[in-house]
Amino acid sequence: MTENVRVRFAPSPTGPLHIGGVRTALFNYLFAKKHGGDFILRIEDTDQNRYVEGAEQYIIDSLNWCGIPFDEGVSKPGDFGPYRQSERKQLYKQYADNLVASGNAYYAFDTAESLDFHRKDHExxxxxxxxxxxxxxKLNNSLALSAEEVKEKLDGxxxxxxxFKSPQDETLHLKDIIRGDIKIDTNILDDKVLFKSDGMPTYHLANIVDDHLMKITHVIRGEEWLPSLALHYQLYNALGWDTPEFAHLPLILKPTGKGKLSKRDGDKLGFPVFPLEWTDPKTNDVSRGYKEDGYFPEAMVNFLAFLGWNPGTEQEIFSLEELINSFDLGRVNKSGARFDPDKTKWFNHHYMQEQDNDTLANSFKKQRSELEDIDINYISMVIGLIKERATFISDFWDLSHFFFVAPxxxxxxASKKAFKDGTAAILTEVLTLVNNMEDFTVSTLTSAIKGWITSNNIGFGKVMMPLRLALVGALQGPDVFDIMFMIGKNETVKRLEKVVASL
Structure with a gap:
């Protein structure tokens, strides 16, 4: 590509950012960085009736948490601002007037009541x-009225x-990077409103003008905007501007594969559909977020990348740099991408294993009051033993509580399975072994106890199951000798003595 690639993510601040929006932002970001270009955040807030306080900052915070920051935008001024449409409204009227002057648009004076009458009459x-x-x-507009009548209405x-004046009996030939060539019969198109009576542009006009003035080269957006493609192409042509390349991303579907993924699906099946937790300013209803649910941003980016795109290889784990290098709009699917909650957990489990134990330990300690006085290095060592079984930090306590608190x-x-006649005598022998050990390490514990079991020709299960149960309270956890070493000789003795006494 010879020209400087510039893409934009242009959400409306009408509520929290859905993961479908995050996926759109991610694909824009990957495409821009793949081609050494710029990723712009533009806030499309022309619909002030639907504006929600805090939504704009939520969008910015979400992108930053995901690790896909924008190069220009509402909090990062560039050469093409301002980046809120409400602050650009003085720009749009001139372009609407130019379209009227060139015969590509017209004034319409129809009232809401008259249009409602026509709709009901047709129905x-x-x-x-x-x-x-x-x-x-046949309607009340400048095409049907005389120039004098139009002037009188405007002056009054x-x-x-x-x-917009849609052409009659024409076929539009459109191109989409993902969907290929598209033909549209102009006779089925309606004359969309470009400029409203309140002095604000509609999305269609503002979108085109902003993309042109911000030198956007590629418009990568959701499939829901595909019906607007014909109008947008025509607006570019009517204004005499070069058309950017378009790519319409597939929908993210429900886990069943039928219908678009919604918040209701997440609530029903127990997973978030927003990157961060969101509190509705009007109702105070709280919606779950991936961050607060314990997902790592790298996991979220990785699973979102695979919703609609595939690298053409068997590789599934990608760093952000690898995604940038591999990303190709030509490998984005046309059909919808089914959301799989279990796969998102699989990604998070992988990234859990890559996290630094000390970092995880600090996060874990903040979550549990029981760990307030526990040395952080000890917690970090425990995490090293149990994190391979964990998907979220919130899993750690169930997997490790016995390292901190005696059962x-x-x-x-498990007791019925492990505690038999003779178990008390066996554990008493183990107690003697433990008490006599001076070098209390994993290797010496392993050697001494396994050696004793073998030399006495005792079944391993008869010793190891009750031993684990005594230490943990259940038949779970990492290697028994790791547990003994970590909790120490004194605590090991206490736990064994308690079980022997109870038996």
Whole structure:
């Protein structure tokens, strides 16, 4: 690519950022960085009625947590700002007026009541009302009125919108990087409103003008914008501007594969659909976030990359740098990508193993009051023994509590299996061995106890199961000798004596 690649992520601040939006941002970011380009964040807040306090900052925080920061945007000024559409509204009217002057758009004075009448009239006749070539000359607009009538309405301050004049009997030939060539019959298109009576542009006009002025070269967005592609192509042509390349990403589907993934699906099946926790400012309802649920940002980026894209190899684990190097819009699928909650956990489990034990220990310690007085180095050593079984930091306590607190009871089912006639005598012998050991290390414990079992021709299960149960309270945990070494000789003796006394 000879030109400087510039892409943008342009969300509306109407609530929390769905993971579908994060996926769109990620693909824009990967594409930009693959080609040495710029990734821009633009906030499309022209619909002030739906504006939600805090949503804009939530979007910024989400991108930063995911590790996909933007190069230019609302908090990183560049040469093409401002980056909020509400701060650019003085720009759009001139382009709407230019379209009217060139005959590509027109003033429409129809009231909401009259349009509602036409819709209901069409419905009664089993038809759908579409404002376009087949009826616009019968409606209240500058195409049907004389120049004098139009001037009189404008001078009189009558409310109007500006509509795009869709052509009749033409076939549009459009291109999409993911979907290939697309043909559109212009007769089915309606005359979209470009400029509203409140003095604000609609998404369609503002989007095109901003992309042009910000020198956006590639528009990578969700499939839901595919129906707008024809209008956007026509607007570029009508304004005499070069058209960027378009790529429409597939939907993220429910785990069943049917329908678009929604918050309701996450609530029902127990997984988040937002990157960060979100508290609705109006209702105070709290929505779960991947961060707060214990996911690592690297895991989230990795699993989102595979929703709709594949590298063409068997590799599934990618660092961000590897994703950048491998990413290709040509390998993005047209069909929807099914969201798999179990696969997201699989990714998180992998990234758990790559985390530094000391970092995990600090996070774990903050979560559990029981660890307040425990040395952080000891906690880190424990994590090194149990993290291969963990998917989230919140799993650590169930996997490791016996390293910090002696069991107060013993699993009933395991007790029936492990505690037999003669168990007390066996554990008493083990107690003697332990008490006589001066070098209390994993290797000496292993050698001494296993050697004693072998020399006395005792089944390993008869010793190791009750020994584990005495130390842990259940038949779980890492190697028994690792546990003994970690809790120390005195604590090991105490736990064994307690079991022997109870038997």
């Amino acid at each position: 009664a006749k089993g038809k759908t009302f579409i404002y376009n070539w087949h009826n616009r000359l 301050g009558e409310d109007y919108v500006i509509r 107060s009871s013993y699993d009933e089912k």
